[in-house]
Amino acid sequence: MAEVVGFSSMDELVEATVPKPIKRGPMSLPGKFHEGLTESQMIDHMKYLAAKNKIAKSYIGMGYYNTIVPPVILRNIMENPGWYTQYTPYQAEIAQGRLESLLNYQTMIAELTGLPMSNASLLDEGTAAAEAMGMCLNIGSRKRPKFLIASNCHPQTIDVCVTRADGLGMTASIVDPDKFEFSKDVCGVLVQYPATDGSITDYASLISSAHANGVKVVVATDLLALTCLKPPGEIGADMAVGSAQRFGVPLGYGGPHAAFLATSQEYKRMMPGRIIGVSVDSNGKPALRMALQTREQHIRRDKATSNICTAQALLANMSAMYAVYHGPEGLKAIADRVHGLATVFSEGVKKLGYQVGSDPFFDTVKVSASNASSLAETAAKEGINLRVLDANTVTVAFDETITLEDVDNLFKVFAKGKRVNFTAESLAPSAGSSLPKEMVRESAYLTHPIFNSYHSEHELLRYLHRIQAKDLSLVHSMIPLGSCTMKLNATVEMMPVTFPEFANIHPFAPLDQTGGYQEMFKNLGDFLCEITGFDSVSLQPNAGAAGEYTGLMVIRAYQKAKGEGHRNVCIIPVSAHGTNPASAAMCGMKIVSIGTDANGNVDIAELKQAAEANKDNLSALMVTYPSTHGVYEDGIDDICDIIHKNGGQVYMDGANMNAQVGLTSPGFIGADVCHLNLHKTFCIPHGGGGPGMGPIGVKKHLTPFLPSHPVVSTGGIPPSSEKAQPLGTISAAPWGSALILPISYTYIAMMGSEGLTSASKLAILNANYMAKRLENHYRILFRGKNGTCAHEFIVDLRAFKATANIEPEDVAKRLIDYGFHAPTMSWPVHGTLMIEPTESESKAELDRFCDAMISIREEIRAIENGTCNAADNVLKGAPHSASMVLSDKWNKPYSRKLAAYPATWVESSKFWPSTGRVDNVYGDRNLVCTLINGDATPAEERVATA
Amino acid sequence: MAEVVGFSSMDELVEATVPKPIKRGPMSLPGKFHEGLTESQMIDHMKYLAAKNKIAKSYIGMGYYNTIVPPVILRNIMENPGWYTQYTPYQAEIAQGRLESLLNYQTMIAELTGLPMSNASLLDEGTAAAEAMGMCLNIGSRKRPKFLIASNCHPQTIDVCVTRADGLGMTASIVDPDKFEFSKDVCGVLVQYPATDGSITDYASLISSAHANGVKVVVATDLLALTCLKPPGEIGADMAVGSAQRFGVPLGYGGPHAAFLATSQEYKRMMPGRIIGVSVDSNGKPALRMALQTREQHIRRDKATSNICTAQALLANMSAMYAVYHGPEGLKAIADRVHGLATVFSEGVKKLGYQVGSDPFFDTVKVSASNASSLAETAAKEGINLRVLDANTVTVAFDETITLEDVDNLFKVFAKGKRVNFTAESLAPSAGSSLPKEMVRESAYLTHPIFNSYHSEHELLRYLHRIQAKDLSLVHSMIPLGSCTMKLNATVEMMPVTFPEFANIHPFAPLDQTGGYQEMFKNLGDFLCEITGFDSVSLQPNAGAAGEYTGLMVIRAYQKAKGEGHRNVCIIPVSAHGTNPASAAMCGMKIVSIGTDANGNVDIAELKQAAEANKDNLSALMVTYPSTHGVYEDGIDDICDIIHKNGGQVYMDGANMNAQVGLTSPGFIGADVCHLNLHKTFCIPHGGGGPGMGPIGVKKHLTPFLPSHPVVSTGGIPPSSEKAQPLGTISAAPWGSALILPISYTYIAMMGSEGLTSASKLAILNANYMAKRLENHYRILFRGKNGTCAHEFIVDLRAFKATANIEPEDVAKRLIDYGFHAPTMSWPVHGTLMIEPTESESKAELDRFCDAMISIREEIRAIENGTCNAADNVLKGAPHSASMVLSDKWNKPYSRKLAAYPATWVESSKFWPSTGRVDNVYGDRNLVCTLINGDATPAEERVATA
Numbered sequence A, B: 001m002a003e004v005v006g007f008s009s010m011d012e013l014v015e016a017t018v019p020k021p022i023k024r025g026p027m028s029l030p031g032k033f034h035e036g037l038t039e040s041q042m043i044d045h046m047k048y049l050a051a052k053n054k055i056a057k058s059y060i061g062m063g064y065y066n067t068i069v070p071p072v073i074l075r076n077i078m079e080n081p082g083w084y085t086q087y088t089p090y091q092a093e094i095a096q097g098r099l100e101s102l103l104n105y106q107t108m109i110a111e112l113t114g115l116p117m118s119n120a121s122l123l124d125e126g127t128a129a130a131e132a133m134g135m136c137l138n139i140g141s142r143k144r145p146k147f148l149i150a151s152n153c154h155p156q157t158i159d160v161c162v163t164r165a166d167g168l169g170m171t172a173s174i175v176d177p178d179k180f181e182f183s184k185d186v187c188g189v190l191v192q193y194p195a196t197d198g199s200i201t202d203y204a205s206l207i208s209s210a211h212a213n214g215v216k217v218v219v220a221t222d223l224l225a226l227t228c229l230k231p232p233g234e235i236g237a238d239m240a241v242g243s244a245q246r247f248g249v250p251l252g253y254g255g256p257h258a259a260f261l262a263t264s265q266e267y268k269r270m271m272p273g274r275i276i277g278v279s280v281d282s283n284g285k286p287a288l289r290m291a292l293q294t295r296e297q298h299i300r301r302d303k304a305t306s307n308i309c310t311a312q313a314l315l316a317n318m319s320a321m322y323a324v325y326h327g328p329e330g331l332k333a334i335a336d337r338v339h340g341l342a343t344v345f346s347e348g349v350k351k352l353g354y355q356v357g358s359d360p361f362f363d364t365v366k367v368s369a370s371n372a373s374s375l376a377e378t379a380a381k382e383g384i385n386l387r388v389l390d391a392n393t394v395t396v397a398f399d400e401t402i403t404l405e406d407v408d409n410l411f412k413v414f415a416k417g418k419r420v421n422f423t424a425e426s427l428a429p430s431a432g433s434s435l436p437k438e439m440v441r442e443s444a445y446l447t448h449p450i451f452n453s454y455h456s457e458h459e460l461l462r463y464l465h466r467i468q469a470k471d472l473s474l475v476h477s478m479i480p481l482g483s484c485t486m487k488l489n490a491t492v493e494m495m496p497v498t499f500p501e502f503a504n505i506h507p508f509a510p511l512d513q514t515g516g517y518q519e520m521f522k523n524l525g526d527f528l529c530e531i532t533g534f535d536s537v538s539l540q541p542n543a544g545a546a547g548e549y550t551g552l553m554v555i556r557a558y559q560k561a562k563g564e565g566h567r568n569v570c571i572i573p574v575s576a577h578g579t580n581p582a583s584a585a586m587c588g589m590k591i592v593s594i595g596t597d598a599n600g601n602v603d604i605a606e607l608k609q610a611a612e613a614n615k616d617n618l619s620a621l622m623v624t625y626p627s628t629h630g631v632y633e634d635g636i637d638d639i640c641d642i643i644h645k646n647g648g649q650v651y652m653d654g655a656n657m658n659a660q661v662g663l664t665s666p667g668f669i670g671a672d673v674c675h676l677n678l679h680k681t682f683c684i685p686h687g688g689g690g691p692g693m694g695p696i697g698v699k700k701h702l703t704p705f706l707p708s709h710p711v712v713s714t715g716g717i718p719p720s721s722e723k724a725q726p727l728g729t730i731s732a733a734p735w736g737s738a739l740i741l742p743i744s745y746t747y748i749a750m751m752g753s754e755g756l757t758s759a760s761k762l763a764i765l766n767a768n769y770m771a772k773r774l775e776n777h778y779r780i781l782f783r784g785k786n787g788t789c790a791h792e793f794i795v796d797l798r799a800f801k802a803t804a805n806i807e808p809e810d811v812a813k814r815l816i817d818y819g820f821h822a823p824t825m826s827w828p829v830h831g832t833l834m835i836e837p838t839e840s841e842s843k844a845e846l847d848r849f850c851d852a853m854i855s856i857r858e859e860i861r862a863i864e865n866g867t868c869n870a871a872d873n874v875l876k877g878a879p880h881s882a883s884m885v886l887s888d889k890w891n892k893p894y895s896r897k898l899a900a901y902p903a904t905w906v907e908s909s910k911f912w913p914s915t916g917r918v919d920n921v922y923g924d925r926n927l928v929c930t931l932i933n934g935d936a937t938p939a940e941e942r943v944a945t946a
């Protein structure tokens, strides 16, 4: 392959491609990891770590509950590459399955919260609350900079919001909700329902007074409780946020889980994150796709409603399927049982002489105990985790996994050695609901047939596979998305994720129960430091964009600590990913854009000018390396120098680390901080739009400022040698989505130092090989000095608009007919496709993709030379669903066979798009973002009458 | 639903359906299992059992080796319902994926053994050897009744053959292969290569002399060794047998594993088991299907080449994919490494002063040790299992999981506390191959592109999913196969199968390492006794047919013990499954057929006459209950009486236990022995043609005769109170396919006594509901007294031949267009379909299937009334593949849409058959049963030139 590209070997190609000055010395992972473990050794090592985690019965609650993952969902979604390797559903025609599932999720959230608009997941409950806070600020036109947070919210929610408020330039005050004052500068308030101590308050009148004063109300809430309690929408809330974790997603020591945010129709255009909506396809049939994308960072950049990009699609799907499986009655039965257990426990401890909280509760009982900590320690010895609320109070939170026998064990602990002369079973019959009538939910929910048809395992299994069959994923073909690094997620890397000793750990479990996790964090920290050339990492951010925000906040904290808190200018090249300006905006930064030169490189002269002009206020540069154009810029060390000389810090976007690992490193190049997308470079599968992890690495001077956590204190890994001055809290869980860290950990540990370096080289070789094969057919934009590209390259399609009336979308949709997912479209350059093959694809697969592209080029040529109709041709008609090509009426100027079978390989194995081309505009004009109740084909009627 | 059938409740329907005299009292499973466990409790219980199994490093060998199951195969085949819930590929058009995989398997076996014809798996190595012995008998026209078995074969192989020989009326003698005498009465010999003690002998001259005397030679062999050793075919063997287990299938305490049997073209029509072959479809394109079915029991009955029906398809697929993944070079590298480790070990123990065997070896080293047992015991304490060959000899067998460190641990054990002054690593460089040149393989193998393209995880993953997409399974729709009971295999039941503590246990591990298995066997024995009304069960038979053979052999042993060894008549109704007469034939029985009356019941008068006529020699009756016609025969107790009165024993075929469990039982009815198909009634998935388990239950008087095992002695569970007089050995492993027993075990334990009973009732209700819906459209054959059927029923299609030229096959193939697998076709009554819905299907699914059948009835009516062409219509054209309906030339008298989308549900989710109707006759006339080397589309050319 190297020879095709014009080099005698892969190493020679790499030599010619990576600029000399930035070439690092050989990488050296610690100890046995340097050589790399075999798959069998790896599994043994993960079992060794697993054995160091102790699974206790958790009654901690605080937004995290044990749950029973229905095995049919565990095996057929969570452990199934057909689901977990999907990409975000940008190509709607080959994503109708997960789009339907996410629409189910939105419907579930909307109906349980009583608020009609839900997005398709956020990163966690804490950030969902922070996003809602940001919405309140925007609804108040940024003129009301105060936000009140009820003091009985979860502590991690509070801290995430306070940190976020700081970045946004607003103040968040923690106040007893009874003492809220709705002054003119207050844009919104956050209350929690049920509260962190389990108590339930009727917020109807609080909401009325808030509204009377122009203040918006966000309610953090619990989906299971909402099957019993009047939903936030019915008591007037403007927004509801929370976590869907307890709907069938493992605790995972904190994540990943899907969080939700629902609101009224009024504020839908201000919502953060992805929203799935109903539209129509080219045949006028209903079809789903992502709606209202103009709110998002990839279009609106710093004016976006949020920086969120990768979210928690896979987990949202799991939770939605949990609801589909149990249905409304099943969920209610689970809720009643949980509430019943809490009630039985409450009655029992009262008998034992304890005082319990007087407020109504759903699943969490507050118990006064003279020495709460010692009680909790005794309990822990019995494998029972209680929450110490304060010196004299514990709370005990129940979930669907608890049995009457477990409650008896609780009684034993609370009896402190005394005999218990009753049993949970004996108390059960007389324990009635403690919910006040006026707060009991009366409205129906989940009435759509989808939530009422698949309650047996066979039916759910078939539903899962039916919709999976509509979705193209890595099990079908390469997904060569530039910048997204859709690479192999080896099965062995996925296996520890569902080891119970990793999956069933509460994020706030005592540290002595999480030795395996801690050892893995430490090792992973060491790995990532070695890989990035940094001194410490934080594992808290849950996605790349969250990493960007964290990194900038670290810089900000550092500059503040130095007395340079006024520095607020962030220089960002126009070619940067939309999340960069969106994240900078979240840190209150002023963005100065700079352009690129003809070769796609940052215009260094312009950069220098901008840096010098903003010298006094320069906070940071955000730069991607290799550039988003797929080129190793020669001047990157100069660029870092310029920024440093002008008092700024260099933030490196690590999305392109797949071209750096082992060859160079952000630290070596001169960056001060960078995030890593573990879901790109480090093998966490994309899950159809998340989960991800975006840890950041920093240089020594920044280590004291890494985020901590209010419940479990943490900081850099390894810890800073200086006194910690954490910037605050970024995520609800101390180590973000800890459960998926084993994927990246095992990837690195098995590859070893040399393996990782070879992977980067191979990624470069693959990209250059494809570029070479395609250059005789397409114009390839931007190459480096020696005519090579980095790990990705851009194919220019702009000319075809004039010559053949062909747009990138036509090529993208035509690729579907060939069985491929399109490369990244029109980013970073409009009118182009950006191809990233990664190291994990075979030459055969690269060739197959090139063959498809070349064949499409010939199809375009046929239009150019007049052989084919410019208005009606295989590209404009693409993609062609089965129902289109077997329609009895066929009035296309080309054949059915050419439409559906344009290449030999599709004849033996065809992936059928399930719709014709989806109309984006129609859907945004006729917004429908939930299933329509009682109608199995939601949009059909709307469409008919539209 | 009951009301539709004309009853007020399910119980009333059951009351009216099951004859009063046979109704049993309520079932009562022992202890906590009576109530039934929840899924969570079940998993906890299985973990408790798992913890009682101890995984040791096994060096026992004897045909069972540790292996690394490639995780991509583990997750995407073994744990994937898309693969494991497939049915045997009788409907070839919706089974091309697994047919291709099985063709790969046959190719792998053929090329590694050097014998061109392989079948698609047998039950285990022991029975494969026994089948080969049977072939030798038949090749010798049953006129040479002696068979010689080399004394250095595995002991379990020897015992299985000796037992089988006894049944077949031949004698098998165990002889040192050096002393073989090829007399005129010898039909064949069995040698093992490498032998059980690891030694390798060149059998070329032995084979020549055998052939010179008209004696056939069977070689039991090892696939991994054959990558290095001259294959049996090249040294002249007539047949090769063995196990494919070490190609990526877990030990599983003995099974399930795929065994193989390969032979020359000459004997192909005498082979047992399923054979996949290449044929063409209705478009003249190559297509696969099962070949030479006329050899098999379902057609040839007692004249069949074997009784085998369910085999080991899933495991054959796993092994084939292991070879696809590693490819010829990868396999050779594994073999070289294993051989290298054995050599290093051999050198090392010599240095420690031991004497090792002087013969060449591949992976097993024979070591003289004065007190072999005590050495083995010491080793076991270190977690190392050795094989004690005799008082002064151990053998040490290596496999791909062993490392140099493991070899060092062996040295430590053999050094008995003395210091070892070398390491395995230090010996490795000088340890050369010990194989004599003339025995080294020179021929190539696995040269086809399929074995040389998918060596990366991505490529294999995609290959697996690509072919899976061609196969209809329970993930798509119900598979209503009468008599086959394709029911739900709940995920939670599947999970323990891949717990390492169940998967990684050698079948001959010391009993104190298998406490979990033993406890499960005991409980399962108790469960099955309670369910069947018997006193003891044997878990040894690996499929239903093997159970039949075992049951009849038990009867035979009992009668012999009573001095009635002359009893050899077996009465079998004509409606019996083909395995019944085939099994009886294997026990040397004379079959007397009896007919059925107009209601499908056994003709009692005829039975009585036959029994009385054969009074003196009557051995047994084989009877299925409810009958294969789906009816609870009223006279079953009379039938049992008649047989008993005439000195016979009643063998009940338990295939229809799904209509008995909890309502009646074989023991209660009066049977003496019966087999259970755990892969029907008790939820083991069908795996595309196996694995299965066919344990038998017996009355007290038969318990002493249950099979034992030469290596690990076993017998009935619970054991007989009398002295054991075991009939011999049935399977290679003491408890058959132990690894899949957790499936049935958890099913029973979770259902509890009442749950199991309800399942039977629901199965009856579902069948009656469907029969009711269909009776206005089709003639339903045979119902019981109250107009009800049992758990299955027969739809009569015979009339349509005359009215519309329509055959059952046309209906079966048309069902594919509707997304369904056909019911059982033309059995037990020619010209019919037999439908069994099972309890696990929802009403919605039953209705969908009925809707399809009714719609097809209307399509037939259109032919009957002349609206449609009798020669060219949707039924004759079925199934319609995608490439057919989108062909540019469409000259059918019906529309493309009608062809492919005959029902609303296929419009939203279509399962496409990957070929047109497959031509069976063509393939048998042009037999090709392997991939054609160097040609990716094997049959295309043959077809073109045919």
Ligand SMILES: Cc1ncc(COP(=O)(O)O)c(C=O)c1O
Residues within 6 Å of the ligand: A308, A309, A310, A483, A484, A543, A544, A545, A546, A577, A579, A580, A624, A628, A653, A655, A656, A677, A692, A694
């Ligand atoms: C260059 C670049 N930066 C940042 C991101 C944001 O990462 P995430 O989606 O994990 O938030 C992306 C995602 O595609 C990216 O390509």
Ligand SMILES: Cc1ncc(COP(=O)(O)O)c(C=O)c1O
Residues within 6 Å of the ligand: B308, B309, B310, B483, B484, B543, B544, B545, B546, B577, B579, B580, B624, B628, B653, B655, B656, B677, B692, B694
């Ligand atoms: C009535 C009957 N008996 C026996 C068998 C043989 O069982 P197995 O395929 O497990 O050998 C079958 C299998 O279909 C059957 O239906």
Ligand SMILES: O=C([O-])O
Residues within 6 Å of the ligand: A082, A465, A468, B082, B465, B468
């Ligand atoms: O797993 C499936 O690809 O259906």
